[in-house]
Amino acid sequence: MTTPTLPAEVLARMVASDPGRPRLTWYDDGPGPTAGERIELSARVLANWVSKAANLLQDDAAAGPGTTVGLDLPAHWRSLYWALATWSVGATIVVGAAAAGADVLVTDSPAAAAGHGGDAVLVALPALARSHPEAGDAPGAVDEARELATHGDLFSPMSDPEPGDVALAARGDDTAYGHLVVVDQSWGPAPRVALAGDLEQVLRQSLAAWAVDGSIVLMRSDRADLADRLASEGVTLDARETA
Template sequence: MTGTPLPADVLARMVASDPGRPRLTWYDDEPGPTCGERIELSARVLANWVAKAANLLQDDAAAGPGTTVGLDLPAHWRSLYWALAAWSVGATVVVGDAAAGADLLVTDSPAAAAGHGGDAVLVSLPALARSHLDAGAAPGAVDEARELSTHGDHFSPMSDPEAGDVALAAGGHDTAYGDVVVPVEQWGAAPRVALAGGLDRVLCAALAAWAADGSVVLVRGDRDDLQDRFASEGVTVDSRQSA
């Protein structure tokens, strides 16, 4: 394949290149019940999460090119697979204040899910959650922790996006599918990139790292003493920003 890859191509290339290598490592340092979590996903496991979420979007919500999928989530490992799932069906990912107005909302807030006028997915952030503790407050929403596992491990899109279709809408700016994957040359080949900050930037930086056959270490929480952790993780690029 020549030219700029689409997000789904980036994921497929990682699986083909080395399915077992870690591609997404998550550390949660945010005070609360998930503080201390570390999650590591290989390309194969990441693709499995993406396939299940994409099947849910396509089969249950008829999502495809032209559909807007709002991500009302922090920069989190779950946000990354939901974004990749939305891009796999050809939808537009919307982040920030405009996410609430999307056709479908993916959120960790029961109140936001209950108040959304369209389809909604209620996400539990803890890694081992089997259902959302407050799912009863949003009875019309899909409880991701309970229902995502019922969807298939492989995904075939019914329609593919065009390069000019909007892939990401954030901060009043639209980024087309043909422009959303932008490798950063100075990161080199197969970079191991530390990320933190706003969700739109994290999504684009993760795509850039993966497009260079690299991987991501995503962190959440206000800590400055991470040099030893990053050294043990083999981080080659620290590209964190404040949210």
């Protein structure tokens, strides 16, 4: 029987393979304070964000196997490091409407953070944010932009998940850790994959690309013609839901 690959192992392999190669590129063409952003994270930088977020979850929220972490965020570069951090501590990600009922809520909504009965992390989406502009409306929540940098750059889990533990709960279906990383052989080795759309699907496709030493270009865009961008980014597969 083949031993399943866990998300934390996918991240570790990327760092070992080529720590400086871009693994996550983000474009935001939508309206709002993040319009026009382009963010690029190497494996090393992505792992650093993941370690800090995982340390926050483990140290501040006592998150580990059996803990549910609601991701009330759009498909965004910040969503991806919070997802990897959740899987690094061995907890369960909950997306969709049920996210509000999770033990820990990671959200960009001050109202959702203020109304959550457990631990809450309030995320400011702009790349250069130093605090959430409405953090005062959720005084019990962790202001990620202000506090994440205080957490360690290295992470060591207190407990590792079992392959049968639930890694992702979405749309009423649970996916175990042992079945979360699914490789699509048709993508070939080291693909560069364009992604957009639903958070659950983006999480799954990101893992699939990274598991074969690939990278992703994640976009929020309503532009019809992105051929020049995809070409300049060296995209080998356009897997956007809107494509």
